[in-house]
Amino acid sequence: MKLLIAAVASLLASAAPAAAADYDIVIRGGRVLDGGGNPWVAADVAIKDGRIARVGQVPGAGAKEIDARGRYVSPGFIDMQDQSGRSLMENSGAESKLRQGVTSLIAGEGGTPVPADEIAGWFDSLEKNGIAVNFGTYYGAVQARSKVMGDRAGAPTPEQLEIMRQEVAKAMRAGVFGISTALIYAPATFQSAADLIELAQVAGRCNGFYVTHLRDESDKLLPAIQEAIEIGEKGGVKVEIYHLKAAFQPGWGKLMPQAVAAINAARARGVDIAADMYVYTAGGTGLNVTVPSWVWADGREKGLERLRDPAVRARIKKEVAAGSQADWSNLVVAAGGWDNVVLAGSYSPDYEQYEGKSIAYIGKQLKKDPADVAWDIVLAAQPNRASALYFMMSEKDIETALRQPWTSIGSDASASDRMTAEDGRGRAHPRAYGNFPRVIAEYVKKRQVLTLEEAVRKMSGWPAQRMGLSDRGLIREGMRADVIVFDLDKLQDTATFDRPVAAPTGIDDVIVNGVATIEAGKVTGARPGRVLRHPCNLPATAR
Incomplete structure (x- = not known):
């Protein structure tokens, strides 16, 4: 009889639903850095319904448990x-x-x-x-x-x-x-x-x-x-x-x-x-910034047309060598020359092999002025934007x-x-x-x-x-x-x-x-992110 009672009790226990977890996630035993610059403390962190529910000793169970011993949270x-x-x-x-x-x-x-x-x-x-x-x-x-x-x-x-x-x-x-x-x-x-x-x-x-x-x-x-x-x-x-x-x-x-x-x-x-x-x-941006701003003053298409003009190129080469202007930051001079401007993205099969090389190096290989190389790449990349790394x-x-x-x-x-x-x-x-x-x-x-x-x-x-x-x-x-x-x-x-x-x-x-x-x-493939919206109560008629 005792064996029968024990067997029935065991069967009922196995059929009963598991107790609901107290939290969605519990991170156990980590060194918790609070984000405010304070020294770490040893603590558990319990999470429920998208928020931090408890920090310290967490006696309850999480549906998911993370062992953080020896690690930082x-x-x-x-x-x-x-x-x-x-x-x-x-x-x-x-x-x-x-x-x-x-x-x-x-x-x-x-x-x-x-x-x-x-x-x-x-x-x-x-x-x-x-x-x-x-x-x-x-x-x-x-x-x-x-x-x-x-x-x-x-x-x-x-x-x-x-x-x-x-x-x-x-x-x-x-x-x-x-x-x-x-x-x-x-x-x-x-x-x-x-x-x-x-x-x-x-x-x-x-x-x-x-x-x-x-x-x-x-x-x-x-x-x-x-x-x-x-x-x-x-x-x-x-x-x-x-x-x-x-x-x-x-x-x-x-x-x-x-x-x-x-x-x-x-x-x-x-x-x-x-x-x-x-x-x-190094910073990273377009090669098109290696020409003065006035080149683009009448829009992008006119700027590209100017870059194709040998007379315009002769002028802007002098301006690049001279340094920055009032409305233009000369990244070539800032980097110390074309040796420190490295092609990152050419968007052109003609120049793809040179990605990772300096514009000065590419110029030597092609027996061309580095400035011409840079601007040829800008033109060849259209409608994409050729990019470079500037070690500045x-x-x-x-x-x-x-x-x-x-x-x-x-x-x-x-x-x-x-x-x-x-x-x-x-x-x-x-x-x-x-x-x-x-x-x-x-x-x-x-x-x-x-x-x-x-x-x-x-x-x-x-x-x-x-x-x-x-x-x-x-x-x-x-x-x-x-x-x-x-x-x-x-x-x-x-x-x-x-x-x-x-x-x-x-x-x-x-x-x-x-x-x-x-x-x-x-x-995991989860997508739990939210858009962060800055509050603004400007009335619809205001500006």
Whole structure:
């Protein structure tokens, strides 16, 4: 009888439903870095319904349990200069970001891929279709300009400026974080500080930002910073400088300390200004920026026509050799010559074999002037944009900028689901695959420029506070559960200029809004990301 009772009890127990888990995920026994710069503490982290439910000793069970003993637990990283406005619609898995521990993207240097009155619908479609990371953006001031003036130089009329203000107001109401500029690129370079102040004032009514790729990052870096400060002060907006750098070989060790001093002085008098940066000695952009701005003053097609004219080429070669102009940042001189300008993407079978080689080297091989080589490649790439790497920065200046408490981290790169070799689109910049882990691997572990706590703060708590994301960026109860788990000993960026498409190591668990997107090193395919909308209550009639 006892055996029969025991058998029946066992059968009933096996048939009973399992007790419901207390939490969706519990991360056990990790060294928790809260994102605020505090020392780590040993704790469990419980996640439920997309939020951090408990930090400390967690007696309850999780539907999913992660053993983090010997590893660190931190907030997900925030990419302060993302370029995924367009690519995220195709690369919604954002694997290149997730594998770096990035869970939120702030895009918009070039604006949005849709006009101002379509931004709200675009946001909705991103969420409806699913994205693996959180995403917010700025609206490009040049978008508003181009709507009424095209891509030519010139000053707007009062009527045109009024339309631009209305476009900015539409974008702000849709939830962008402010307006952006990239003032070394035509036609954005034709926008004056006075025009930008007018547009910034609209963003300022929503506590928005003026974020800028400065007009000059080389020998005229300091006047460019002062222009940004002036726009911020007169426009009533917060100012963010994109990829802070001293990109001028003759000024290494001098310009960056002066730039830091200028920003600190502005902050001391109440200007809300900060900057983000990537941690590489080369920038990456189009080869078309190697010609003066006046070449593009009558639009792109006219500019390409000028580049085909030998007489025009003779003139601009002299101007390239002479240095920067008032409205043009000469990246060839900033890099120290064509030897330090490396072809990245040619978009041409005639030049594909030379990708990864300097323009000076290609010129020797083809027995041509390096300038002619560069501009021939620009023409051959049409309608695509040939790109190059410009080795313009020094490690010492990177360290100086990185030490500032108000700098955050941005990749200047778009999200990609491509984690294998190149596919004919040219060479990527390694920042697209390694920028965030490199901050820790190179500047915490190797160079000891930052503490681990400060590095994590720069990539999580500080940018969240900066952007007004009050429920993200920290490991605290009630916060959105954007969380990563990493092994400090194994954490390493592996992407290089020679092999840029390479995943980092050491980050094996990534959680976005309480859902695992990378689990034990494997991408789950989940799309739990949300659009980050900046609040703005401008009435429909306001501008």
